[in-house]
Amino acid sequence: MALFLQDLVNGILAGGILAVVALGFSLVWGIMNIINLAHGAFIMLGAYITYQLFTSFHLDPFASIPVSFVLMFAFGYLVQKYVINYVVRAPVLTTFLLTFGLSLLLVNLALVVWTGDARAVTPSYAGANFSIGPVTVPWAKLATLACALAITALMHWWLTHSKMGRAIRATSMDVGAAQLSGVRVAQVYAVVYGLGAGLAGAAGSLISLSFSLNPAMGDPFIIKAFVVCVLGGLGSVEGALVGGLVYGIVESFGSQYIGTGYQDAVALVVLLIVLILRPTGIIGKATA
Amino acid sequence: MQSRLVSFILALALVVTLLGPTASAPARAAGNTIVFGAAVSLTGRESKEGRLTQEGYDFWKDYVNSHGGLTVGGKKYQVAIKYYDDEDNPQTSARLVEKLINDDKVNFILGPYGSSATFTTAAVVERYKVPMVEANGAAEAIFNQGYKYTFGVLAPARRYLEGILDMGAHMSPPAKTVAISSANDAFSLEVAQGAAAAAKEHGIQVVYQDKYPVTTTDLSTVVSAIKAANPDIILNAGHLTDALLLHKGLKEQNVVAKIYGYSVGPDTPDFRSALGRDANYVFGAAQWSTTAKYRGIPGFIQTSAEYTREFKAKYGHDPDYHNAESTAGCLAFQYAIEKAGSLDPQRVRDALANLDVMTFYGRIKFDQRGLNMYKPMVVNQIQNGELVTVWPAAVAVAKPEYPTPVWARR
Numbered sequence: 001m002a003l004f005l006q007d008l009v010n011g012i013l014a015g016g017i018l019a020v021v022a023l024g025f026s027l028v029w030g031i032m033n034i035i036n037l038a039h040g041a042f043i044m045l046g047a048y049i050t051y052q053l054f055t056s057f058h059l060d061p062f063a064s065i066p067v068s069f070v071l072m073f074a075f076g077y078l079v080q081k082y083v084i085n086y087v088v089r090a091p092v093l094t095t096f097l098l099t100f101g102l103s104l105l106l107v108n109l110a111l112v113v114w115t116g117d118a119r120a121v122t123p124s125y126a127g128a129n130f131s132i133g134p135v136t137v138p139w140a141k142l143a144t145l146a147c148a149l150a151i152t153a154l155m156h157w158w159l160t161h162s163k164m165g166r167a168i169r170a171t172s173m174d175v176g177a178a179q180l181s182g183v184r185v186a187q188v189y190a191v192v193y194g195l196g197a198g199l200a201g202a203a204g205s206l207i208s209l210s211f212s213l214n215p216a217m218g219d220p221f222i223i224k225a226f227v228v229c230v231l232g233g234l235g236s237v238e239g240a241l242v243g244g245l246v247y248g249i250v251e252s253f254g255s256q257y258i259g260t261g262y263q264d265a266v267a268l269v270v271l272l273i274v275l276i277l278r279p280t281g282i283i284g285k286a287t288a
Numbered sequence: 289m290q291s292r293l294v295s296f297i298l299a300l301a302l303v304v305t306l307l308g309p310t311a312s313a314p315a316r317a318a319g320n321t322i323v324f325g326a327a328v329s330l331t332g333r334e335s336k337e338g339r340l341t342q343e344g345y346d347f348w349k350d351y352v353n354s355h356g357g358l359t360v361g362g363k364k365y366q367v368a369i370k371y372y373d374d375e376d377n378p379q380t381s382a383r384l385v386e387k388l389i390n391d392d393k394v395n396f397i398l399g400p401y402g403s404s405a406t407f408t409t410a411a412v413v414e415r416y417k418v419p420m421v422e423a424n425g426a427a428e429a430i431f432n433q434g435y436k437y438t439f440g441v442l443a444p445a446r447r448y449l450e451g452i453l454d455m456g457a458h459m460s461p462p463a464k465t466v467a468i469s470s471a472n473d474a475f476s477l478e479v480a481q482g483a484a485a486a487a488k489e490h491g492i493q494v495v496y497q498d499k500y501p502v503t504t505t506d507l508s509t510v511v512s513a514i515k516a517a518n519p520d521i522i523l524n525a526g527h528l529t530d531a532l533l534l535h536k537g538l539k540e541q542n543v544v545a546k547i548y549g550y551s552v553g554p555d556t557p558d559f560r561s562a563l564g565r566d567a568n569y570v571f572g573a574a575q576w577s578t579t580a581k582y583r584g585i586p587g588f589i590q591t592s593a594e595y596t597r598e599f600k601a602k603y604g605h606d607p608d609y610h611n612a613e614s615t616a617g618c619l620a621f622q623y624a625i626e627k628a629g630s631l632d633p634q635r636v637r638d639a640l641a642n643l644d645v646m647t648f649y650g651r652i653k654f655d656q657r658g659l660n661m662y663k664p665m666v667v668n669q670i671q672n673g674e675l676v677t678v679w680p681a682a683v684a685v686a687k688p689e690y691p692t693p694v695w696a697r698r
Contacts, residue, residue: 116335
């Protein structure tokens with residue numbers, strides 16, 4: 001029972017991070033129909049921003065979340081405006097290749113700047129924990145979960161209440177109609193891609209606390225983001241959150257009771273089941 | 289008609305020559321330079337280890353060149369190494385080695401980083417009959433294929449964690465239980481199997497054993513399972529990234545054991561700089577340490593101390609065992625080529641097969657399969673931020689600090 005509860009907690013804590021990891025990926029995919037293979041590289045950059053601020057200026061990793069969000073947002077915005085926008089209407093393979101190339105470029109640049117050395121962000125409270133009965137909860141991961149929930153809630157509020165948020169949702173529903181109503185689609189796309197990158201950066205900052213940093217660290221997260229999006233439902237904030245939590249918990253129990261070696265397999269089987277029963281994802285809505 | 293037939297046959301011959309995998313005549317050394325080829329991970333998840341490999345190779349090359357080069361059959365040769373980045377992908381590694389042999393016409397192959405890549409490249413060098421000495425693939429599976437052209441200077445994978453279990457059994461109070469987690473790759477699985485066998489030998493009970501995917505981003509379930517098993521010894525067979533992830537996770541869930549031992553990780557300076565005080569008391573298995581007491585034959589640096597000093601002067605950091613074993617791989621080639629007195633791949637291969645030399649890194653002698661069965665491993669511990677050899681007692685410079693205290697007191 002103790003193990004069961006511990007695994008549940010582990011799963012929820014991991015799921016919160018996965019939700020933020022997937023959120024930006026989901027928005028870009030759902031709204032722009034771009035499978036952003038550079039998402040992992042953005043996560044990596046976010047983590048290194050936190051690392052650099054921590055080692056050079058002793059800035060707390062949590063305080064660096066807004067910094068990596070803003071920096072990565074600006075970077076994503078520019079990349080979309082001056083690079084991807086030219087091929088955004090091209091067949092999916094073109095954007096696929098472009099973002100893959102971008103990813104290679106960023107990872108190799110990081111290799112030049114930070115080398116391949118493994119690094120870690122270790123504030124004094126890293127690893128500090130408290131126990132409730134038989135369950136041990138690390139403070140940093142709990143705070144990470146809280147941040148993940150806060151970021152998700154903020155995104156949700158912004159998308160439903162701000163003018164830009166409404167324009168984004170309109171564009172995702174029908175590009176033509178949005179354009180006719182005066183929405184500047186190119187602008188919307190740049191903001192969405194910027195958001196995707198910014199959220200990836202924030203996710204990188206959160207991950208840096210429990211994961212060790214190296215330039216290739218983002219890669220495994222792309223496939224996870226992919227699964228989480230499809231699990232929860234594409235292009236929606238709630239979808240990413242639900243998908244992330246479900247994935248985290250399934251992975252946790254799967255690796256405990258079926259075997260850690262099957263960690264990925266279990267999550268993918270659940271994905272298949274969800275796709276068969278609910279092709280639009282757990283809370284996704286069918287679109288025309 | 290006649291001429292058409294002739295040109296057809298000539299064209300056919302040309303096509304067959306181009307497609308055929310048969311190696312062309314050896315004499316590949318351009319002038320006075322012997323060219324080695326290596327595809328190592330300069331990018332990707334194991335780029336750190338790949339760089340260490342490259343440094344080890346380059347250190348040997350520069351040393352040899354600055355000391356007059358290699359003498360082959362009375363003639364002096366300089367040494368060059370042609371590198372490619374295999375991006376930490378075994379298939380890419382095999383393809384690049386093929387390119388090194390076919391297009392770049394290198395004389396000999398130095399191994400890539402990691403057992404998986406070594407496994408795929410071993411098949412390539414076998415096909416072209418070009419000898420390869422590898423220093424970074426310890427999985428015995430590589431050597432059980434009946435290959436004749438691959439030689440490894442490492443002690444085999446299954447011996448990696450033996451020393452830590454041997455030590456645990458001799459401590460007071462002795463360790464009685466062990467948990468073994470491992471990454472799901474050829475090398476790590478063999479390390480874990482070897483550890484489980486060694487545990488049995490020493491009467492230590494295995495209370496947990498499982499494997500996780502190599503690309504894992506979360507080991508918290510492994511950690512909670514280990515915690516539930518409450519072992520005296522926690523062993524991980526994996527690589528640097530996993531070791532860091534696991535050790536952080538063990539702290540997060542407050543798992544206290546008497547011994548923490550990791551196959552790869554503690555020996556790299558990154559492990560200590562990334563974890564700070566938490567790295568203290570951790571044990572690591574190593575092919576070599578800066579304080580190991582071996583004395584090599586002349587022709588190259590003879591002691592670990594001298595190697596360490598010269599290496600640090602060149603690269604600005606202490607050599608870890610990846611550096612030393614990579615240098616040792618080159619050294620095996622050096623002695624074999626000089627003994628063969630020829631650059632003929634077949635004769636160098638035969639010289640490698642009969643090699644028996646003592647080096648700063650330990651003894652190099654290959655068994656029938658090409659594996660260095662004669663090489664002992666050492667156990668190091670991080671004590672107060674410094675890596676020191678603590679086991680076996682004959683080569684140790686300090687006593688193991690045992691048992692490990694609770695997290696707050698490290």
